[in-house]
Amino acid sequence: MLFENIGLMGYEKLFSTLVKLDYTQPISDENVTVMDTTFTDIPVRLYLPKRKSERQRPAVIFIHGGAFVLGSCRQSPLDLLNRLTANKLDAVVVGVDYRLAPQYQFPTPYEDVISVVKFFLEDKTLAEYGVDPTRICISGDSSGGTLAAGVVQQIQNDPEFKNKFKAQALIYPGLQLVDISMPSHQEYEHGPVLSRNMAIELGCLYLTNDKALTQAMRKNQHMPHGSGHLFKLVNWSTFLPEKYRKQHVYTEPVLGRLNTSFSILLDNRLSPLATNDSQLQNLPLTYVVTCQHDILRDDGLIYVSRLRNAGVKVSHDHMEDGVHGALSFMTLPVYLQLGIRIKDKYINWLEENL
Numbered sequence: 001m002l003f004e005n006i007g008l009m010g011y012e013k014l015f016s017t018l019v020k021l022d023y024t025q026p027i028s029d030e031n032v033t034v035m036d037t038t039f040t041d042i043p044v045r046l047y048l049p050k051r052k053s054e055r056q057r058p059a060v061i062f063i064h065g066g067a068f069v070l071g072s073c074r075q076s077p078l079d080l081l082n083r084l085t086a087n088k089l090d091a092v093v094v095g096v097d098y099r100l101a102p103q104y105q106f107p108t109p110y111e112d113v114i115s116v117v118k119f120f121l122e123d124k125t126l127a128e129y130g131v132d133p134t135r136i137c138i139s140g141d142s143s144g145g146t147l148a149a150g151v152v153q154q155i156q157n158d159p160e161f162k163n164k165f166k167a168q169a170l171i172y173p174g175l176q177l178v179d180i181s182m183p184s185h186q187e188y189e190h191g192p193v194l195s196r197n198m199a200i201e202l203g204c205l206y207l208t209n210d211k212a213l214t215q216a217m218r219k220n221q222h223m224p225h226g227s228g229h230l231f232k233l234v235n236w237s238t239f240l241p242e243k244y245r246k247q248h249v250y251t252e253p254v255l256g257r258l259n260t261s262f263s264i265l266l267d268n269r270l271s272p273l274a275t276n277d278s279q280l281q282n283l284p285l286t287y288v289v290t291c292q293h294d295i296l297r298d299d300g301l302i303y304v305s306r307l308r309n310a311g312v313k314v315s316h317d318h319m320e321d322g323v324h325g326a327l328s329f330m331t332l333p334v335y336l337q338l339g340i341r342i343k344d345k346y347i348n349w350l351e352e353n354l
Contacts, residue, residue: 020072022075022076022077023072023074023075023076024074024075024076024079026045029083030050031049031050031051031086031087032047032048032049032050032083032086032087033046033047033048033049033050034046034047034048034079034083035048036074039094039115039116039119039120039125040115040116040118040119042096042097042098042099042112042115042116043096043097044073044094044095044096044097044116045073045074045079045082045094045095045097046092046093046094046095046129047082047083047085047086047092047093047094047095048086048092048129049086049087049090049091049092051090053090053130055132056130056131056132056135057090057091057092057129057130057131057132057135058089058090058091058092058131058132058135058136058137058350058354059091059092059093059094059120059126059129059131059132059135059136059137060082060085060086060089060091060092060093060094060136060137060138060139060350060354061093061094061096061116061117061120061136061137061138061139061148062078062081062082062085062093062094062095062096062138062139062140062144063096063098063113063138063139063140063141063144063145063147063148063151064078064095064096064097064140064141064144065140065141065142065143065144065145065325065328066100066142066143066144067142067143067199067202067203067205067206068100068101068106068109068143068202068203068205068206069100069101069102069202069205069206070100070202071100071144072097073095073096073097074095074097075328076331077327077328077329077330077331077339078095078327079095080330080331080343081327081330081343081346081347082095084343084347085347085350088347088351089347089350089351089354091350091354092129092130092131094116094120096112096113096116098110098112098113098116098147099112101205101206102205102206102209105205105206105207105208106206106207106264106267106269106270107267107269109147109206110147110150110151110269113147113148113151114151114154114155117138117151117155118161121133121136121155121161121163122163123162123163126163133163134166135166135354136163136164136165136166136167137165137166137167137168137169137350137354138151138152138165138167138168138169139168139169139170139171139346140169140170140171140173141171141172141173141325141327142171142172142173142174142296142324142325143173143174143206144173145170145171145172145173145174145175146173146174146175146270146272148168148169148170148173149168149170149173149175149272149303150268150269150270150272152165152168152283152284153268153272153275153279153280153283154269156282156283156284157279157282164284165284166284166285166354167284167285167286167287167350167353167354168283168284168285168286168287169286169287169288169346169349169350170286170287170288170289170300170303171288171289171327171342171346172289172290172291172294172296172297172300172322172324172325172326173288173296173299173300173303174199174203174296174299175271175272175273175296175299175300175302175303176234176270176271176272176273176274176299177203177217177222177265177270177271178223178227178230178231178233178234178253178265178271178273178274179220179231179234179235179236179253180196180200180217180218180220180222180253181220181251181253182236182240182295182298182299183236183240183244183245183246183248183298184244184294184295184296184297184298184299185295185298186248188293188294188295188297189295191295192293192323192324193294193323193324193325194294194295194296194324194325195295196295197218199295199296200214200217200218201214203217204217207262207264207265207270208262208264210260212258212259212260213258213260213262216257216258219254219257220253220254221253221254221255221257221258222253222257222258222262222265223253223254223255223256223265224255224256224258224261224262224263224265224266225255225256225261226266227255227265227266228252228255230266230271230274231252231253233273233274233275233276233306234271234273234274234302235250236248236250236298236302237250239301239302239305239306240298240301240302240305241301241305244297244298244301272303273299273302273303273306277306277309277310280306280307280310280312281310281311281312283307283310283312284312285312285313285315285353286307286312286313286314286315287314287315287316287317287346287349287350287353288300288303288304288314288315288316288317289316289317289318289319289322289342289345289346290304290316290317290318290319290322291318291319291322291323291324291326292318292319292320292321292322293321293322293323293324294322294323294324295324296324300316301318304316315349315353317342317345319338319341319342321338322338322342323336323338326338326339326342327339327342327343330343
């Protein structure tokens with residue numbers, strides 16, 4: 001409630017300041033060389049294992065969260081996560097610092113990530129860093145999971161790319177903007193950590209400066225005419241496991257209530273969940289973490305169901321005591337054991353499957 005009381009711009013400025021205070025320098029240790037550089041003019045942080053290897057290494061591309069307007073791979077919790085991943089897996093890890101909204105709205109952050117990914121997947125780049133082209137994963141938390149999921153769909157379904165992902169790991173991801181009244185949106189409307197209203201306001205900064213979209217999203221009346229075919233792809237009454245439906249009654253979002261038609265909302269790069277089965281069938285081995293006390297819970301749960309229905313092999317960890325953004329709380333001054341547990345589960349899954 002504190003963040004809602006100080007207002008959106010106050011929240012953004014406050015949190016942005018706090019995040020920047022938490023930025024780390026690229027400090028190497030006895031196991032990993034850490035350096036800041038650029039791929040296609042996009043800032044990245046590289047983690048390169050020091051020990052000699054007789055074979056090519058796996059690689060992980062990590063996309064940070066922050067509702068597309070906040071955050072950095074240089075934050076201390078993510079620096080710790082990527083450093084540990086590199087050391088435990090003997091893997092090359094790339095953290096991507098894409099440009100942020102509202103200064104850079106959609107599709108710029110997405111295009112920054114896809115640009116880095118395309119560059120990294122080139123044979124020349126993989127050879128330079130000694131990466132095995134058959135052992136590459138893309139990961140992301142929260143909105144970073146949104147970006148990662150969209151990028152995977154584009155890469156895996158584009159015959160132009162010879163090198164594909166072996167795996168994707170999505171940690172409490174947001175995966176759709178089609179229906180903003182899922183059971184988890186209703187149950188955790190006021191948080192903890194991320195409220196429905198704050199998620200909508202921050203998310204809209206990624207798309208537009210028009211406040212009409214924010215108001216329409218609050219009422220679940222934002223989708224334009226011609227988007228009704230997407231409802232079946234995100235229909236929680238069909239795909240959500242019954243224990244999470246509880247007493248909720250499904251109501252379709254209302255179409256065409258905005259004077260301005262935001263056709264951008266039909267773009268599946270914003271809503272990877274609203275993608276046809278034919279596109280999902282080509283996706284790689286997938287790991288999903290969902291948190292019980294999280295408005296984005298149902299996005300991840302439905303994606304797990306849809307991917308399994310499409311024949312994709314999925315591993316899923318549901319944190320019954322989980323809250324959104326837990327990975328950000330595994331270093332001081334805010335420390336949650338939950339973040340450590342998610343970190344351990346994520347790295348262990350990578351170690352077993354990559």
